[in-house]
Amino acid sequence: MFYEATAPANIALIKYMGKKDEHLNKADNASISYTLAHLKSRVRLEADPLLRQDVWSALVANALYPLPLSELGQARFLKHLIRMKERFAYTGFFRVQSANSFPHAAGLASSASSFAALTLAANEALSQLTGLPPLSNSELADLSRQASGSSCRSFYAPWALWDETGVHGYALPYTQLTHQVFLISSEEKAVSSSEAHRRVLTSPYYEGRGFRVAERLEHLLRALKQQQWATAYQLCFDEFQDMHQLFETAKDPFSYRVDATFKILDYLQAFWKQEGDGPLVTMDAGPNIHVLYRLDQNALQKRIQDKIEQEGWAYVA
Ligand code: DP6
Numbered sequence: 483m484f485y486e487a488t489a490p491a492n493i494a495l496i497k498y499m500g501k502k503d504e505h506l507n508k509a510d511n512a513s514i515s516y517t518l519a520h521l522k523s524r525v526r527l528e529a530d531p532l533l534r535q536d537v538w539s540a541l542v543a544n545a546l547y548p549l550p551l552s553e554l555g556q557a558r559f560l561k562h563l564i565r566m567k568e569r570f571a572y573t574g575f576f577r578v579q580s581a582n583s584f585p586h587a588a589g590l591a592s593s594a595s596s597f598a599a600l601t602l603a604a605n606e607a608l609s610q611l612t613g614l615p616p617l618s619n620s621e622l623a624d625l626s627r628q629a630s631g632s633s634c635r636s637f638y639a640p641w642a643l644w645d646e647t648g649v650h651g652y653a654l655p656y657t658q659l660t661h662q663v664f665l666i667s668s669e670e671k672a673v674s675s676s677e678a679h680r681r682v683l684t685s686p687y688y689e690g691r692g693f694r695v696a697e698r699l700e701h702l703l704r705a706l707k708q709q710q711w712a713t714a715y716q717l718c719f720d721e722f723q724d725m726h727q728l729f730e731t732a733k734d735p736f737s738y739r740v741d742a743t744f745k746i747l748d749y750l751q752a753f754w755k756q757e758g759d760g761p762l763v764t765m766d767a768g769p770n771i772h773v774l775y776r777l778d779q780n781a782l783q784k785r786i787q788d789k790i791e792q793e794g795w796a797y798v799a
Contacts, residue, residue, distance in 0.1 A: 483528065483529065484526050484527070484528050485526070485527045485528075485603050485604075485606045485607035485610070486524065486525065486526045486527075486603060486606075487524070487525055487599050487600075487602035487603035487605075487606060488522045488523065488524045488525075488583075488599055488602075489522065489523055489595050489596075489598030489599035489601075489602055489633075489636050489637075490517050490518050490519050490520075490521060490522050490595055490598075490636050490639065491517075491518040491521040491522070491523075491590060491591070491592065491594055491595040491636065492515040492516065492517045492518055492594055492595075492632065492635045492636050492642060493515055493516055493518060493661065493764060493766070493772050493774070494513050494514065494515040494632065494635070494764070494766070495514055495515065495516065495702060495714075495717075495718045495721065495762065495764055496511075496512070496513050496514045496695060496698060496699045496702060496721055497513055497695075497721060497722065497725045497766075498511070498513040498631050498632055498644065499511070499678070499679060499682055499691075499725050499728065499767075500679055500682050500683060500688065500691065501631070501679050501680075504679075504680070505628075506627075506628055507627050507628055507629075507630070507631040509631060509644065510691075510692065511691065511692055511695045511696065511699075512643065512644060512645035512646070512695075512696070512699055513632075513635070513643075513644050513699075514641065514642070514643050514644075514652065514699065514702070514703070515632070515635040515641070515642050515644075516640060516641060516659060516661070516774060517635070517636060517638065517639035517640050517641070517642060518661050519639060519640075520583070520661075521582075521583060521584050521590060521595065521661075522582065522583040522584075522595055522599070523580060523581070523582050523583070523592055523595035523596040523598070523599040524541060524543075524546060524580065524581055524582075524583070524599060525541075525578065525579070525580045525596070525599040525600045525602075525603040526541055526578075526579040526580070526603065527563075527576045527577070527578055527579075527603045527604065527606075527607045528576060528577040528579075529574050529575070529576055529607065529611060530575060530576065530577055531574065533574075533575035533576070533577070534575065535575055536560045536563050536564070536575050536576050536577075536578055537575075537576075537577055537578065538551065538556045538559055538560055538578045538579070538580070539577070539578075539579055540579065540580070540581060541579035541580050541581035542581070543581065545583065546581040546582065546583060547581060547582050547583070547584060547585045547586060548581045549580065549581060549582050549586050549592060549596075550586060551580075558629070559578070559580070559596065559597075559600065560578065561629075562597060562600055562601070562626075562628075562629035563576065563578060563600060563604055565625060565628060565629065566600075566601065566604035566605070566608060566625065567604070567608065569608075569617070569625065570608035570609070570611075570612045570614055571612070572608050572611060572612055574611070576607070578600070580596055580599065580600070582595070582596075584798070586668065590663060590770075590798070591632075591675070591766060591767075591768070593630045593632070593633065593675075594630060594632040594633040594635065594636050595633070595636055596633075597626050597629040597630045597633035598626050598633045598634075598636035598637060600626075600629075601622050601625055601626040601629070601633070602622065605617050605622055619637055619638075620637075620648060620649070622637060623635075623637040623638070623648070623649045624648065624649075627644075627649070631644075631679075632675075634649045635649055637649065638650065638651035638652075639651070640654075640656075640657050640658070640659075641653070641654050652703075654703075654706045654707060655706070655707065655709055656706060656709075656776065658777055659762075659774040659775060659776060659777070660774065660775040660776075660777065660779075660783065661772065661773070661774055662761075662772070662773050662775075662783075662787075662797050662798065663770050663771070663772050663773075663797065663798045664746050664770060664771040664772075664773065664790060664795055664796075664797050665770055665795070665796040665797060665798055666740060666742045666743055666746075666769040666770050666771070666795070667740070667768075667769045667770065671738065671767065671768055672736065673729075673736045673738075673767070674767075675766070675767040678729060678736075678767045681729070681732040681733070681734060681736065682725075682728040682729065682732055684732045684733035684734070685727075685728045685729075685731040685732045685733075686731060687724075687727060687728055687731055688728060691724070691728065694724060695721070695724070698717055698720065698721055698724075701713070701717055702714060702717045702718070702721075705717060711759070711762075711776065712754075712758065712759070714762060715754065715760065715761075715762050715763065718762045718763060718764050719751075719763055719764075721764070722763075722764045722765040722766075725765075725767075726738065726739060726765065729767070738765070738767060738768050738769045739765075739769060740769050742769075742795065743765070743769050743771065745793075746771050746790075746795060747763070747771065749789065749793075750763050750771075750773070750786075753786065757782070759779070759782060760782065760786075761773035761774055761775045761779070761782075761783070761786070762774040773786075
C-alpha cells in the first residue's frame with residue numbers, strides 16, 4: 483500500500499534569515515512568500531514489515547525528475563519521518579521515495595517542497611496505519627518547520643505569512659503571478675541555507691536586521707494590499723540586497739553573487755527605470771534571480787525573456 487503526497491515550493495519576498503532556535507527552526511524575523519504551485523515535490527511512502535530502518539530512494543515516474551539526495555540529505559529527510567512517526571507513536575518502517583516536478587538543474591531549492599510533501603505523505607500514512615485522526619494543516623506546517631523552516635510556508639497558498647504566532651495564509655489582491663528563475667548556476671551551493679542562517683548572526687549589520695525587516699514587511703504588505711507594484715518592487719529588491727549583504731559581511735564571509743548576477747540585476751533595474759514597470763525581483767541563498775510578473779505584464783515579460791535569451795542566459799519558467 484502506497485501513500486503519496488505532493489507539495490509546492492515557495493519564494494519569499496521578505497526572507498527568513500537567522501534563527502532564534504536552531505533545533506526547532508524558530509525564525510528571528512517574520513517572512514512572507516508566494517507559493518509556486520507549478521513547482522512541486524512528490525513523496526511516496528510504503529510501510530514494509532520486513533524493514534529494520536527507513537530507507538530512501540529516488541522516485542522514478544513519468545513527468546518527474548529524480549533528485550540526487552546526498553547521504554546527509556537522506557539522513558535529514560529520514561530524521562523528519564522519525565519525528566512524524568513519534569507524533570503518531572508508530573514503530574514500523576517505510577520505504578521512502580521522492581522526486582520533483584522540476585529538474586535539479588533548475589537551480590531551485592527543493593527542501594521546502596520536499597519536506598512539506600513528506601509531512602503530508604506521513605500524515606496520510608500514519609493516520610491510516612494507526613487509526614489516529616490526521617493532523618490539522620497548521621499542526622503539519624508546524625512539524626514541517628522543524629525539519630526546514632521555509633517548508634512551513636508551503637502549506638498555504640497563494641501567500642503565506644510566517645511570524646511569531648505561526649504560519650498563516652495571507653489575503654492579497656495578487657492571487658496569480660508568473661514566476662521565472664534566471665538561471666546562473668545549478669551547482670550545489672558551497673554554503674547551505676542552514677549554514678547561512680548561522681553565519682549571518684556574526685555580521686555587524688545583523689543587529690539592526692530585526693528592525694529593518696519588520697518595517698520592510700509592514701511596508702510591503704501595505705504596498706501589495708494597495709497594489710502599489712513599483713513600491714513593492716523596491717522593497718523586495720532592498721530585502722534581498724540586505725540579506726546578501728549579511729552573507730558578505732559575516733565574520734567568515736561568503737557570497738553567492740557572481741558577475742552574471744550583477745549583470746542581470748543591472749539590466750532589470752535599468753528596465754524598471756526606463757519603463758516605470760517590471761517584475762518583482764528577489765534572490766534566495768544562491769546566485770539565481772527570481773522574478774514574479776503580474777498576469778497583465780505579458781508583453782513586458784516577453785521583452786525581458788527575449789533579452790535574457792539574447793544574452794545567452796537561461797531562464798526556467
Ligand atoms: C534564503 O528553510 O532552507 O531561502 O530552516 O535551515 O532548512 P532551514 O533553512 P531554509 O532557509 C531558507 C532561507 C531563504 C529565505 C526564505 O526562504 O525565507
